[in-house]
Every structure is written in C-alpha cells, then in structure tokens.
Amino acid sequence: MSHQSALIEKDIEAYLKEHENKDLLRFITCGSVDDGKSTLIGRLLHDSKMIYEDQLAAVTAASKTSGTQGDRVDLALLVDGLQSEREQGITIDVAYRFFSTDKRKFIIADTPGHEQYTRNMATGASTASLAIILVDARHGVMTQTRRHSFISDLLGIEHLVIAVNKMDLADYSQARFDEIVADYQQFATNLNAKDIQFVPISALEGDNVVNRSQHTPWFAGSALLELLETVPVAQDENVEDLRLPVQYVSRPNLDFRGYAGTLAAGVLEPGQSIKALPSGKTSTVKSVVTWDGELDAAYPGQAVTVTLKDEIDISRGDWIVEADADIPLTNSFNADLVWMHEDPLQPGKLYDFKMATREVSGSVESIEYQVDVNTLERLQSDQLELNSIARCQVELTGELPVDQYRRSPGTGSFIIIDRLTNVTVGAGMIREIVTQESPYEYRQHESKAQVVWHKTTVTRQMREEKNGHSGRCIWFTGLSGSGKSTLANALEVELHRRGYHTMLLDGDNVRQGLCKDLGMTETDREENIRRVAEVARLFAEAGVIVLTAFVSPYRRDRDAARALFDDGDFVEVFVDTPLKVCEQRDPKGMYKKAREGQIKDFTGISAPYEPPTRPEVTLDTSKETQETLIEVLREAISA
Structure with missing residues (x-):
C-alpha cells in the first residue's frame, strides 16, 4: 500500500499516472543511539495509514517478544528488520522504506546511531536530499548529533530538520525545546546547510509527526510530515552541467552502439553537442534510449543509453559532457574523507579509488587536518582511525576529469577500496582541485638547442627553508696575488663553522x-x-652560499654575472690590493714570467683590469688583518 487514495478503487490507471508524476524525496533519519529514529519512521507509516494489515499483525506479534514498549505495539520493529537489531533494540544496518502521500513520494533511510556504525550512516546520507536529525529532549545535543549533522553537511544535504523527540518525557516543555534549539544553532553556525528547521515531537505518542499536537500549543510550526511534503528539493538538482559517467558500452548487434549510464547531472537531449572525457572527442547526440523507448530529454537520476552521430572512442569510466564544458583533468585534489574501517588510514599507501564508474589507483598523500566533530576544530593528525573525518590531499596514478562535490555529487565523490581485501575503507567528497601546472616554462634564451625551462617540484624556497638560510653569491674580484682565494677560503671556513651550506669556486x-x-x-x-x-x-x-675567487678583469663580465641573480643575492667583493704589493707577493711566479714576456695578456701587466664602480665591499689585504676583513665580510653577508 502506497497511501490511501480513492482513485485506487475507481480508476487504477489514473492513480498510477498521478503516482508516477509525483516528485521523490529521499531523506534519512539519524542522531544518537536510542533517540527514537526507528520509532519515528514507524509512527510516520502507521499514522499515515501506510501499513498493510498483515504487516501490522506481524509487528504486533513481534512486540510481545522483541518489543520495548510493554503491551503497546513497538513501531520501531517495522524497520528494525535484522534479528540482531530486534534482540539488542538498536539499528545496525541501513533500513530503506518507501511510501507516498497525495503530494509526494518518499524513500526513507533509517541509519544507525551507534558510533561504530557511522559508516552506515554516511552510506544512507549519500543519496539523501533531507536529513531528520533526532535529539532526545532529555539529553539534548550529543556527540553523535553533531557527528551526523556534520556528515550530512559534508555530503551536501541542504535541508536539515532537527526533531526534538521524546517531548512527552520532558513534559512538553517549551523552555527545554528552546534550550536545545539554541544549543544546536550555536553549533550549526559552522555548517553550510541553508535550511534548518526545528520540530518538537513525540514519536511514541505521535505528537507533531503526522498531525499537529495539542500538547504543544506554543509551537506555531508545521508537523513533520507537512514539512516533508512541502520542502522544496527540485531546485537542489543540478540540471545545468551535463554529466553522464559511462557504465558500459551496449553493442547488441552491428547496427547499434550505445553508451549506458545514470545521468549524474544536467539534461540530455537528442541533437545536443557533447564531448567525451578524457579524450576530448566531440559529437552530437543521436538518440536517448531507455527500455520504454526513446526520450525527448533525460534528467538527473535516469538510467539511459545514448547513441551518437559519430563513431568516437568511448569506454567505461569516460564522461559525456557538454561540448564546451571546461572540466579539468587532474591527478591531485583535496577532499573531505570519512574513514570507515578499523585499520587506520596509512598516508602514502596505495588504494583503489572508485570515482563514478571508473577505478584508479592512488593514495592519500597527506592529512591537512582532522575535524573534531564536537567543536568542528581542526586538529593535526598523522593517521585516521575508524569514523574519523579529515581534509586530505589525494594523488592518483592517472589524470581523470573531476568535479567539486557541491557542484555535482555524483561525479565529485569517491570511495576508497583496500587493494588486498577489496573492502571499502573510506568515502570522500572532492572539495578543491589542485591545478596541475605545466612542468615547462618558456623563457627567452640564447641556447642553440630547442629547449625549454623545466620547473622542479622542490623549489628554491623549499631548499632555503631546509638549509636555514638563503642562497647567495659572494664574488671576489681583484688582481692575481691580491688575496682573493685566501679570503674566500677563510670566509668559507667561518661560515661552515656557523652552520651555513657553502661552496667555493676557485679560478x-x-x-x-x-x-x-x-x-x-x-x-x-x-x-x-x-x-x-x-x-x-x-x-x-640550491640554497647554498657560493663563493667565487676569480680575477674577472672585465666589468661587463661581472655585470653579466650579477644580472643572473635577484637583487641582494650577488655581493661583489673588490679586493683592492695595490699592484706593487701583489707583484711583491707573486705567490705563483706569474708576475715575473709576465715581466719577462713568457706570459702574454697577463692582467695588470700586459692586459687591463677594470675595477668595479660600485662594489658591495672593498678590501685591502695590505692594510688590515685577515680576521678584521673576515668580520667585515660576515657583516656584509648578514646585512
């Protein structure tokens, strides 16, 4: 029995047509354990006269052995179908029930309240448009209330009905109801749900479930069923962005090739220009086919087979989208993750990710933060335990088209599967797509080869942070024998002693x-x-302080070297020791050979030296001690 209707007896075809054209609301009931979720659903079905007589008789009989209401019929048994559920008086699995009223069709998911079955609750919420979150009037907002609210919000449920249950045990107190509403509203400031409503009910007694209650004259709102019948959910569907993940390629004979799948978003019509992803090949829709024949248009949630005017390569897992859709292909994204297994998540471990109709290997590379469901505070975490919720970065082994979950839940969500046991261990909602920049950068260069600049993943900033200091070039210039190499070597010793990363390049x-x-x-x-x-x-x-000791006699060469560095990263040190002193030192005997004509083009004798015009540091090794000069250099580097 769907619902009481006179048309069933008078005109069955008219009834079926009317029934077919009603819109459908999928909703869940959730909350803490023993808040009365199953009893509420039983009350909805019972007071709406949506139970067959034999069902009611069976529940009445079961109430005598498994019921919790004494001699009264335990309506919770209508949905607590597992033997273990009846024995323990709790909901373990997700129980689905269908019913309808004159205004709307409904599919209810009764989800577990126990923390260990949070993953079952997430499963039920994944297809829902509305969540009824029950709160025991005696206990108020509990941890599971917050957890289920947060998960519902993560899963994009925009309509929340907070049903304050067991008001009969709180003497139908308006003050208690208002206190719970205020408590929940304070928590809900961090939720994205745009529609949150509150209803005081007693599922056991039927107050404000199907009909308004005389026990709450202070409540001016609608009864729960009226809210369910009138909440606007049609606009929640995304009918703008075409998304058809291909489930399989139908080829019953040589004359027919169709691409079958469930439309995740958008409207699909014959004559529409489309594109297949990830290939990017385009075509036009020839027909939209179902078991009942061809359609003029298909809408989200419909299972269809599409034929195209062109033969293009489309396989299971590909997407059919609008021809002009701009959808990124990526192997990296940030996602909200609900961990559903006793074994903790291991960052870096390879898992299988099922995204729409495609499976691909990948890993959770890092956990950005874990969410404390009591306060919604973001906490640091190295791993995720059962029922934990966290924002994570996911890396896949191949590039795929992806959507943000809020835009298209069907193509913006995924499940994580353990590769060894084939068990589903997690579920995620994509929040942000990590833009994959090209590893190549086109720079002007003078190379004779056709090359581009290849960007590295480890950046200069990362290297400098690891080293604890920035990279710089200390360029020593001066005549041979001026003391360049001696000073550069002594400075490197001092810097190395102080923990700097250095490299000395000697001429x-x-x-x-x-x-x-x-x-x-x-x-x-x-x-x-x-x-x-x-x-x-x-x-x-590389974040290294490099010291160079070269005569480098020409100013233009030193200026060209400086131009390779950012401002402040090139320190020119002019070792301005007089030629007479350098020649007296003549450590390598070069000046003597130059004077004798054995060496041509020797700087200072037979070749010019162009002193720097504005060096950062000028030193004269003939006037100051080495210790004094090194201190001057160290201060210049620290500046």
Missing part, C-alpha cells in the same frame, strides 16, 4: 675541469666567467 680549480678547454684570450676569459656565473647561480638556487 685555478675551475680551469682544470669545467673550463679546461679555455685559454687566456679576452674571448676565452669572457666565456670562463660566463660558465662560472651560471654554475654559481645554480648553487644559489
């Missing part, structure tokens, strides 16, 4: 490897400095 050392093919001509010297500057830049990007 003679570099010419034995990186620049061994270069001579001492002006052109070769220019190329020598160019190579050293490029290497120094790479060290600086």
Whole structure:
C-alpha cells in the first residue's frame, strides 16, 4: 500500500499516472543511539495509514517478544528488520522504506546511531536530499548529533530538520525545546546547510509527526510530515552541467552502439553537442534510449543509453559532457574523507579509488587536518582511525576529469577500496582541485638547442627553508696575488663553522675541469666567467652560499654575472690590493714570467683590469688583518 487514495478503487490507471508524476524525496533519519529514529519512521507509516494489515499483525506479534514498549505495539520493529537489531533494540544496518502521500513520494533511510556504525550512516546520507536529525529532549545535543549533522553537511544535504523527540518525557516543555534549539544553532553556525528547521515531537505518542499536537500549543510550526511534503528539493538538482559517467558500452548487434549510464547531472537531449572525457572527442547526440523507448530529454537520476552521430572512442569510466564544458583533468585534489574501517588510514599507501564508474589507483598523500566533530576544530593528525573525518590531499596514478562535490555529487565523490581485501575503507567528497601546472616554462634564451625551462617540484624556497638560510653569491674580484682565494677560503671556513651550506669556486680549480678547454684570450676569459656565473647561480638556487675567487678583469663580465641573480643575492667583493704589493707577493711566479714576456695578456701587466664602480665591499689585504676583513665580510653577508 502506497497511501490511501480513492482513485485506487475507481480508476487504477489514473492513480498510477498521478503516482508516477509525483516528485521523490529521499531523506534519512539519524542522531544518537536510542533517540527514537526507528520509532519515528514507524509512527510516520502507521499514522499515515501506510501499513498493510498483515504487516501490522506481524509487528504486533513481534512486540510481545522483541518489543520495548510493554503491551503497546513497538513501531520501531517495522524497520528494525535484522534479528540482531530486534534482540539488542538498536539499528545496525541501513533500513530503506518507501511510501507516498497525495503530494509526494518518499524513500526513507533509517541509519544507525551507534558510533561504530557511522559508516552506515554516511552510506544512507549519500543519496539523501533531507536529513531528520533526532535529539532526545532529555539529553539534548550529543556527540553523535553533531557527528551526523556534520556528515550530512559534508555530503551536501541542504535541508536539515532537527526533531526534538521524546517531548512527552520532558513534559512538553517549551523552555527545554528552546534550550536545545539554541544549543544546536550555536553549533550549526559552522555548517553550510541553508535550511534548518526545528520540530518538537513525540514519536511514541505521535505528537507533531503526522498531525499537529495539542500538547504543544506554543509551537506555531508545521508537523513533520507537512514539512516533508512541502520542502522544496527540485531546485537542489543540478540540471545545468551535463554529466553522464559511462557504465558500459551496449553493442547488441552491428547496427547499434550505445553508451549506458545514470545521468549524474544536467539534461540530455537528442541533437545536443557533447564531448567525451578524457579524450576530448566531440559529437552530437543521436538518440536517448531507455527500455520504454526513446526520450525527448533525460534528467538527473535516469538510467539511459545514448547513441551518437559519430563513431568516437568511448569506454567505461569516460564522461559525456557538454561540448564546451571546461572540466579539468587532474591527478591531485583535496577532499573531505570519512574513514570507515578499523585499520587506520596509512598516508602514502596505495588504494583503489572508485570515482563514478571508473577505478584508479592512488593514495592519500597527506592529512591537512582532522575535524573534531564536537567543536568542528581542526586538529593535526598523522593517521585516521575508524569514523574519523579529515581534509586530505589525494594523488592518483592517472589524470581523470573531476568535479567539486557541491557542484555535482555524483561525479565529485569517491570511495576508497583496500587493494588486498577489496573492502571499502573510506568515502570522500572532492572539495578543491589542485591545478596541475605545466612542468615547462618558456623563457627567452640564447641556447642553440630547442629547449625549454623545466620547473622542479622542490623549489628554491623549499631548499632555503631546509638549509636555514638563503642562497647567495659572494664574488671576489681583484688582481692575481691580491688575496682573493685566501679570503674566500677563510670566509668559507667561518661560515661552515656557523652552520651555513657553502661552496667555493676557485679560478685555478675551475680551469682544470669545467673550463679546461679555455685559454687566456679576452674571448676565452669572457666565456670562463660566463660558465662560472651560471654554475654559481645554480648553487644559489640550491640554497647554498657560493663563493667565487676569480680575477674577472672585465666589468661587463661581472655585470653579466650579477644580472643572473635577484637583487641582494650577488655581493661583489673588490679586493683592492695595490699592484706593487701583489707583484711583491707573486705567490705563483706569474708576475715575473709576465715581466719577462713568457706570459702574454697577463692582467695588470700586459692586459687591463677594470675595477668595479660600485662594489658591495672593498678590501685591502695590505692594510688590515685577515680576521678584521673576515668580520667585515660576515657583516656584509648578514646585512
């Protein structure tokens, strides 16, 4: 029996047509254990005269052995169908019931209240448009009340009815009802649900369930059933964004190829331009077919088979969307996750992710935060235990089209499956798509090869944070024998002692490897400095303080080196020791050979040296001690 209607006796066809055209409301009942969820559903069915006589007789008989209401009929037994449920007086599994009234058809999901069955509650809520959250008037808002409210909100349920039950045990007190309403409203400030209503009821006595109660004259609102019949849910459906995840390819004969699936969102019509994802191939809808024949249009929730005017490659798991839809392909996104297994979530472990009609491997790479369902506070966590709820980052092994859950629940949700046991261990709702930037960046360059810049995942900032300091280049320049290498070496020793990451590039050392093919001509010297500057830049990007000790006699070469670095990252140190002092030192005997004509193009003798015009530091090793000069350099680096 669906509901009492005179048309059943007079015109069965008219009744069936009327029944077929009613809209459908899926709703759940949830809350803490023993709040009276099953009794409420039983009362709805009983007072609406939606129970067959033989059902009522069976429940009456069962009430004598399994009931909790003494000699009265225990209406909770209408939905507590499992033997273990009747023995314990609790709901364990999700029980579904269908009924209808003159105004609307309903599918009820009676979900468990025990914390250990929270995963069953999430299952029931995943297809619901409205949630009835029961609160025991004696106990008020409990942990499970908050947990179920939060999960309902996560799952995008926008209509919440807070049914304050067992008002008969609270003497139908308006003050108690108002106290619970205020308590819940304070908690609900962090929820996204746009429609929250409150009703004082007694499921056992029938107050404000189907009919208004005389015991609550202070309550001016509607009875529960009236709310269910009138709550607007049609606009909750997404009919703008076409989403048809392909379940299978139907090929009954050589003349027919159709793509079957349940329409997750949007409207699908013949003649419509579509695109298949992830391939991006386009075509036009030829027909929309069901068992009953072709349709002029299909709407969300309908199972259909689509034929196209073009032969394009579409497989199970692909999406059919509007031709101009801009849907990202990604392998990374942030999601709200409900963990449903006794074994905790292991970040980094490989799981199977079922998204719409496609399965792909992946892992939860990190847990951004876990939610305390009592306060909605965000907590740090390294793993998720059973019934935990957290915001996580998911990484898949392949790129797929994805939606945000609030936009399209059918294509914005997923379940997580253990690859070894094939058990569903978690469920998630996609909140934010992580944009996958191209690993390549096109920069202007002078390379003779056709190359692009390849961006690295580990950035300079990450390297510098790990090192504890920024990368820089300390460029020592001056005549041979001025003391450049000695100062650079002493400075590196001091920096290393203080915990800095350093690298010293010395002119003679570099010419034995990186620049061994270069001579001492002006052109070769220019190329020598160019190579050293490029290497120094790479060290600086690695977060290293690199010190270079090169004569680098030409100002243009040093300026070109400086141009490779950001402001402040290039410190030019001019070791301005007089030529006379340098020649007296002559540590390598170069000046003597140059004076004798054995070395051509020797800087300071037969080749020019162009002093820096505005160096960050100027030193003279003939006037100050090494300790004093190192302190000057250390202060310059710290500035």
